[in-house]
Amino acid sequence: MTTTTTKADATTEPATPETVLDARGVTMRFGGLTAVRDVDLTVRSGEIVGLIGPNGAGKTTFFNCLTGLYVPTEGEVRYKGQVLPPKSFKVTAAGIARTFQNIRLFNNMTVLENVLVGRHTRTKEGLWSALLRGPGFKKAEAASEKRAMELLEFIGLQDKAQHLAKNLPYGEQRKLEIARALASDPGLILLDEPTAGMNPQETRAAEELIFAIRDMGIAVLVIEHDMRFIFNLCDRVAVLVQGQKLIEGDSQTVQSDERVIAAYLGEPIEGDAPTDAPADTPAPAGTPKAPATEAGAPEEAAAPKETTGKSPEKPSEKPSEKSSEKPSEDTPHDPASGKENDA
Amino acid sequence: MTTISENPTAPATPATTEATGLIGFIPVHIARALTLGGGALTVASCFLAWTWTARFPGDLTVYGYPGGLQLQVLVAGLLTTLFALSSYGIKGTRWLTPAGADGAIKLAALAAFATAWYTVAAISIQLGGPVNLEPGGAVVAVATLLALVGALALPFERPATHPADPEDNGWDQFKHRASNGLTSFKAAFGTTGTPRRLPPLPTPVEILIIAGVLAVALGVFTYGIGTEYDELFIGFLITAGFGFAAVNKSGLLQQATQLTGKHQNLTIAGAFIAAALFPFTQTDDQYATLGVYILIFATVALGLNIVVGLAGLLDLGYVAFLGVGAYAAALVSGAPTSPFGVHLPFWAAILVGAAASLVFGVLIGAPTLRLRGDYLAIVTLGFGEIFRIAVMNTDGTSGPDITNGSNGIASIPNLDFFGFDFGAEHTIAGFTIGRFANYFFLMLLIMAVVVLVFRRSGDSRIGRAWVAIREDETAALAMGINGFRVKLIAFALGAALAGLAGTVQAHVTYTVTPEQYLFAGPIPPNSAFLLAAVVLGGMGTMSGPLVGAALLFLIPNKLQFMGEYQLFAFGLALVLIMRFRPEGIIPNRRNQLEFHEKDETPATLAKAGA
Ligand SMILES: Nc1ncnc2c1ncn2[C@@H]1O[C@H](COP(=O)(O)OP(=O)(O)O)[C@@H](O)[C@H]1O
Ligand SMILES: [Mg+2]
Numbered sequence: 013m014t015t016t017t018t019k020a021d022a023t024t025e026p027a028t029p030e031t032v033l034d035a036r037g038v039t040m041r042f043g044g045l046t047a048v049r050d051v052d053l054t055v056r057s058g059e060i061v062g063l064i065g066p067n068g069a070g071k072t073t074f075f076n077c078l079t080g081l082y083v084p085t086e087g088e089v090r091y092k093g094q095v096l097p098p099k100s101f102k103v104t105a106a107g108i109a110r111t112f113q114n115i116r117l118f119n120n121m122t123v124l125e126n127v128l129v130g131r132h133t134r135t136k137e138g139l140w141s142a143l144l145r146g147p148g149f150k151k152a153e154a155a156s157e158k159r160a161m162e163l164l165e166f167i168g169l170q171d172k173a174q175h176l177a178k179n180l181p182y183g184e185q186r187k188l189e190i191a192r193a194l195a196s197d198p199g200l201i202l203l204d205e206p207t208a209g210m211n212p213q214e215t216r217a218a219e220e221l222i223f224a225i226r227d228m229g230i231a232v233l234v235i236e237h238d239m240r241f242i243f244n245l246c247d248r249v250a251v252l253v254q255g256q257k258l259i260e261g262d263s264q265t266v267q268s269d270e271r272v273i274a275a276y277l278g279e280p281i282e283g284d285a286p287t288d289a290p291a292d293t294p295a296p297a298g299t300p301k302a303p304a305t306e307a308g309a310p311e312e313a314a315a316p317k318e319t320t321g322k323s324p325e326k327p328s329e330k331p332s333e334k335s336s337e338k339p340s341e342d343t344p345h346d347p348a349s350g351k352e353n354d355a
Numbered sequence: 356m357t358t359i360s361e362n363p364t365a366p367a368t369p370a371t372t373e374a375t376g377l378i379g380f381i382p383v384h385i386a387r388a389l390t391l392g393g394g395a396l397t398v399a400s401c402f403l404a405w406t407w408t409a410r411f412p413g414d415l416t417v418y419g420y421p422g423g424l425q426l427q428v429l430v431a432g433l434l435t436t437l438f439a440l441s442s443y444g445i446k447g448t449r450w451l452t453p454a455g456a457d458g459a460i461k462l463a464a465l466a467a468f469a470t471a472w473y474t475v476a477a478i479s480i481q482l483g484g485p486v487n488l489e490p491g492g493a494v495v496a497v498a499t500l501l502a503l504v505g506a507l508a509l510p511f512e513r514p515a516t517h518p519a520d521p522e523d524n525g526w527d528q529f530k531h532r533a534s535n536g537l538t539s540f541k542a543a544f545g546t547t548g549t550p551r552r553l554p555p556l557p558t559p560v561e562i563l564i565i566a567g568v569l570a571v572a573l574g575v576f577t578y579g580i581g582t583e584y585d586e587l588f589i590g591f592l593i594t595a596g597f598g599f600a601a602v603n604k605s606g607l608l609q610q611a612t613q614l615t616g617k618h619q620n621l622t623i624a625g626a627f628i629a630a631a632l633f634p635f636t637q638t639d640d641q642y643a644t645l646g647v648y649i650l651i652f653a654t655v656a657l658g659l660n661i662v663v664g665l666a667g668l669l670d671l672g673y674v675a676f677l678g679v680g681a682y683a684a685a686l687v688s689g690a691p692t693s694p695f696g697v698h699l700p701f702w703a704a705i706l707v708g709a710a711a712s713l714v715f716g717v718l719i720g721a722p723t724l725r726l727r728g729d730y731l732a733i734v735t736l737g738f739g740e741i742f743r744i745a746v747m748n749t750d751g752t753s754g755p756d757i758t759n760g761s762n763g764i765a766s767i768p769n770l771d772f773f774g775f776d777f778g779a780e781h782t783i784a785g786f787t788i789g790r791f792a793n794y795f796f797l798m799l800l801i802m803a804v805v806v807l808v809f810r811r812s813g814d815s816r817i818g819r820a821w822v823a824i825r826e827d828e829t830a831a832l833a834m835g836i837n838g839f840r841v842k843l844i845a846f847a848l849g850a851a852l853a854g855l856a857g858t859v860q861a862h863v864t865y866t867v868t869p870e871q872y873l874f875a876g877p878i879p880p881n882s883a884f885l886l887a888a889v890v891l892g893g894m895g896t897m898s899g900p901l902v903g904a905a906l907l908f909l910i911p912n913k914l915q916f917m918g919e920y921q922l923f924a925f926g927l928a929l930v931l932i933m934r935f936r937p938e939g940i941i942p943n944r945r946n947q948l949e950f951h952e953k954d955e956t957p958a959t960l961a962k963a964g965a
Contacts, residue, residue, distance in 0.1 A: 101835045153815070
């Protein structure tokens with residue numbers, strides 16, 4: 013398997029682990045609801061860190077706190093030692109780029125224009141230079157366009173540069189979001205469920221893509237539901253349950269941790285030990301998300317009960333079915349997130 | 356409504372039978388012949404006398420010389436005939452219908468029919484009965500009817516509809532059938548193939564074609580502006596409306612846009628030349644007056660399009676910025692009623708006007724653009740009113756004496772540009788250029804500036820940021836765009852451009868009064884009409900607001916006989932246009948892109964693995 017080999021030499025690579033992202037005690041409350049509670053997380057350069065957890069665990073909210081879309085109620089986020097300003101465009105300028113769980117491309121712009129918008133912080137041309145069209149302007153536009161085309165080649169969309177973003181198939185839209193994020197030359201990229209809704213081949217391609225991004229020297233923090241995907245990919249995995257970080261460690265540690273199995277993977281399904289299922293099952297084509305998807309049971313009903321209980325360790329907990337629930341769960345928050353951000 | 360009640364039978368016959376027309380019982384070859392014959396007869400009948408007396412305007416009594424409304428019917432008839440010939444595949448006419456002839460024929464026949472029957476009806480009503488028709492009038496009525504019947508019998512691809520549920524009650528069945536009928540009815544006019552691609556032509560030929568298109572556009576516009584009586588203008592609207600739709604359906608328009616898109620700079624330059632030729636086509640200053648007002652209106656609409664179309668900021672008080680510019684220019688123009696006794700040269704007045712609007716734009720924008728959504732609309736609406744009322748009250752009694760209150764600033768002197776007096780007549784190459792024509796040229800220059808600003812800012816880093824914010828503000832912020840700053844630039848730029856136009860407007864109208872700058876009123880430009888021009892013409896496009904503004908100025912101006920009902924008719928027309936062409940008259944480049952993609956996607960399915 014190519015992925016495993018790539019990963020193998022990657023793990024040996026980071027010799028100078030500079031801390032890229034350092035989040036300390038991040039807490040986010042919405043009224044009475046604490047969506048994220050006292051989460052610490054560090055990402056070092058050259059690392060791919062995974063963030064997993066059942067639906068509604070607060071992963072996306074945590075991302076929003078990191079990128080300035082929300083201002084955390086408590087806690088502090090540093091990027092390369094600097095405290096991040098609470099405005100999302102300043103966070104991007106500082107060097108953190110992100111994608112969205114529910115794709116947020118600029119639908120009526122072309123693929124190329126989408127990536128060019130991503131270059132915004134790395135270019136300076138203002139209105140006057142646009143109106144006067146001096147040589148500096150033309151040079152800057154040409155350079156942006158060249159860089160954007162490189163990125164499109166990187167994700168394999170160079171032939172569709174002039175298509176409208178909304179006309180791309182789903183998988184390509186996700187890739188385009190990644191290219192758009194990369195265009196701001198980030199030091200850290202946050203991917204929110206980059207393979208949601210993808211078929212197995214596309215998921216594998218995405219895996220390769222993320223390794224390639226890491227090899228470009230960009231640290232990656234990725235949210236994902238797909239266990240096999242995440243344990244293949246990540247150097248370190250953090251598990252978020254009920255807004256709290258349950259455990260953090262390398263794939264092996266996390267996979268074999270009792271509490272994770274209990275809280276996240278649910279009960280064993282067909283007698284198969286879920287412990288080694290994610291890493292070892294030889295890819296039953298079509299069901300790459302086997303553990304997560306098949307255990308679809310009414311979680312929502314159980315969730316409030318658990319909030320009161322101190323620890324989320326009840327073995328009866330089952331992950332909710334992801335595909336059916338995710339869009340409706342995420343979308344409504346986003347308009348709210350906008351207001352939050354602007355107020 | 357025979358066509359509709361007939362349709363329920365159609366869905367019942369399964370799709371395997373060959374395609375039929377809306378009028379099912381006429382065989383296709385007869386229908387086609389009928390259309391061609393009807394079209395040819397229409398053309399011929401335009402050379403006959405339609406009525407016996409010259410009391411009906413336009414003098415339709417002369418044999419051998421089409422006049423007034425006859426000319427319009429003639430054009431529509433010619434279109435029908437040509438499209439019909441093209442549908443037979445006659446050599447030399449094939450190029451006319453690159454997207455298929457049948458849809459175009461239907462609309463052209465409809466154009467001829469509607470105009471002819473409107474004329475005949477107008478004659479009969481105005482002169483007291485159909486007895487006033489000469490044989491020619493009857494001939495044209497029959498000919499256009501034949502052509503229309505033939506056209507409607509032409510086959511079209513019927514959309515799949517579901518037969519009504521027999522267990523439903525009668526009313527539900529009726530509703531269902533009606534909606535099925537409507538679907539087929541729409542399809543009869545609606546289906547168009549994508550047009551053939553234009554064969555590669557040598558560049559001079561392409562340029563020649565563009566010149567031809569522009570000449571036609573100038574001709575149609577000049578004709579429309581010069582229509583002298585109500586009937587002629589209504590006929591013009593009918594003919595131009597259906598004719599435009601027919602040409603659009605034939606695919607010619609799309610081919611033309613392909614060409615103009617290829618030679619964009621050239622087309623714009625050509626359009627300006629064509630516009631500059633307009634005063635030379637006029638014998639007196641009357642229509643140049645209309646021309647200047649249209650230009651002012653269109654320029655301001657284009658400025659608003661930066662704010663609304665590109666950046667997506669709903670500005671309901673935009674006309675106030677025009678007012679700020681106009682008042683600023685008037686105050687420094689040396690007008691006797693201005694409390695400031697200064698008389699700045701025009702270049703300085705222009706700067707003062709634009710700068711004043713810019714300042715107001717920033718003042719209004721800075722506090723409101725931090726908010727999202729409807730706040731801006733409400734605040735700008737308020738600002739528009741505040742401006743008007745403040746100007747009304749700074750008359751020396753209710754407030755400081757600055758603007759002369761409701762009397763406004765009158766007797767604004769004409770511009771004098773390096774010895775060129777804008778108020779006087781000049782003779783250029785044998786043509787007399789009057790006062791309004793002078794201003795027309797000046798306004799054309801201002802518009803050129805606005806066009807330049809629109810194009811250059813739209814196609815740049817800042818323009819992309821505007822569109823990104825319009826598309827998805829949260830994502831745009833996450834891409835590192837400082838939303839507030841970028842929106843403020845758009846808002847202030849739009850304000851400054853309106854102010855620029857205002858400085859000229861003050862001189863053209865002699866007087867500026869608060870009542871010129873309303874939110875809504877029967878006379879454009881006002882905020883509502885400006886917004887309507889942008890939306891109607893096509894948001895985010897350059898030519899859209901220009902076309903929209905021209906229409907929105909001409910229609911109320913020409914339909915004054917409607918009196919009180921003018922605004923009502925205007926509203927109705929807006930609703931209809933938005934219903935049938937929501938993307939505006941000139942669709943956005945991005946929508947066109949979508950068109951193109953349909954035939955290109957299969958080619959680019961291959962994709963790299965990693
Ligand atoms: N803007 C908001 N207002 C109120 N509650 C929110 C908001 N955003 C998220 N939440 C809540 O926070 C919790 C975590 O949501 P989210 O971060 O989207 O979970 P995940 O991404 O892990 O599936 C959910 O219960 C959700 O309802
Ligand atoms: Mg989420």
